[in-house]
Amino acid sequence: MASKITPVFTGPLNGTSLKLWLAQVEDNFAIYEATNSKPDKAVTLEPKMKIRIAGTQLHEPTTAAWWAASRAECLKLETYELFVSKLEKRFIPKAQKMISLRTFYLCSQGRSHFADYAAALAEARNVVTEKEVDGKTYKYHLLFHSHPQLLLRIMALPDFNLESTSFDDLASLMSMQWDSLLADGSGRPSTRSERSAVPTPAPGAPPYVPSFNPGSSSSPVPAPLTDAEREFISQNGGCWRCRKLPTDYGWTKHIGRTCPGDPSKGISPGRDYVAPSIVKQEPRSVVAFASSSPRFELGGEDQPDSRMLASAVFSMGIEDDYVHPTYREGDPRDDDTDEESD
Numbered sequence: 001m002a003s004k005i006t007p008v009f010t011g012p013l014n015g016t017s018l019k020l021w022l023a024q025v026e027d028n029f030a031i032y033e034a035t036n037s038k039p040d041k042a043v044t045l046e047p048k049m050k051i052r053i054a055g056t057q058l059h060e061p062t063t064a065a066w067w068a069a070s071r072a073e074c075l076k077l078e079t080y081e082l083f084v085s086k087l088e089k090r091f092i093p094k095a096q097k098m099i100s101l102r103t104f105y106l107c108s109q110g111r112s113h114f115a116d117y118a119a120a121l122a123e124a125r126n127v128v129t130e131k132e133v134d135g136k137t138y139k140y141h142l143l144f145h146s147h148p149q150l151l152l153r154i155m156a157l158p159d160f161n162l163e164s165t166s167f168d169d170l171a172s173l174m175s176m177q178w179d180s181l182l183a184d185g186s187g188r189p190s191t192r193s194e195r196s197a198v199p200t201p202a203p204g205a206p207p208y209v210p211s212f213n214p215g216s217s218s219s220p221v222p223a224p225l226t227d228a229e230r231e232f233i234s235q236n237g238g239c240w241r242c243r244k245l246p247t248d249y250g251w252t253k254h255i256g257r258t259c260p261g262d263p264s265k266g267i268s269p270g271r272d273y274v275a276p277s278i279v280k281q282e283p284r285s286v287v288a289f290a291s292s293s294p295r296f297e298l299g300g301e302d303q304p305d306s307r308m309l310a311s312a313v314f315s316m317g318i319e320d321d322y323v324h325p326t327y328r329e330g331d332p333r334d335d336d337t338d339e340e341s342d
Helices: 015-036 047-056 061-074 080-091 096-105 114-127 135-144 148-155 167-185 191-197 227-235
Strands: none
Touching: 015 047, 015 080, 015 096, 015 114, 047 061, 047 080, 061 080, 096 114, 114 135, 114 167, 135 148, 135 167, 148 167
């Protein structure tokens, strides 16, 4: 009987899930009374019956043990609201309100997908009351704490009116614009726009967490790098394009335009990338050559601190198959003098 009126609470035991369950119980009580009432006779559940129904649906082990121990005391309460207050006082921390508000106001999209950001914000808001976070505050937070590229897209819409747009309509619009942003820009908005207002990850956060578009059947598209991620990769001698570091498996020294890419993350090779060739086992004489240091182009693929030379040196008498290396600028073997063959 009770299971037909209210859902079962199985956990997890935290403020968010408990408050959501209590809200569902209250809604189900109202639905039951409305659907079973007749024009000449209204059906109203007594407070003791509501307490009994809710208590028997506490199946999470800790709450079930609490109900078994305090059942007699709870059934003596005059109103159902007193039972709810007693339950919350026992299982919801005193600082839950502050924790919930802190979680809500610190929630931002950062490197995550928009759908994940919206879900996290909704969960944080469900724990606080309407008085603490009203509809307008909720709507403004969703928009202005989103990814800066997404925010610019929304603000650039000619007919967009924030005041007259409901929260649900705004969330739907932002979701579509985010998918469009990833599709049009290949997940790589321009460096200039990203430097303007990309949220900085908290200290100790991993340097890169890829976010993917679950609705796409093609290769996943990595989220744009933040300023902090770019700095981390540069300090460790890595590449902004493939997001790899020298300590990663399969790393080869390169610059952005000669980057081999990473197919597993949907990252294509750089425009000047040439697959390594195998040199056959034949004696030959090759004159070493060196190009000038690549020039950093604003908005290009290379990193500003990159000083590598795209050069190759082949020696005589190679016994095994050999993949040519790339030397750094200033290598004593990489000069303007010709080598004489034997």
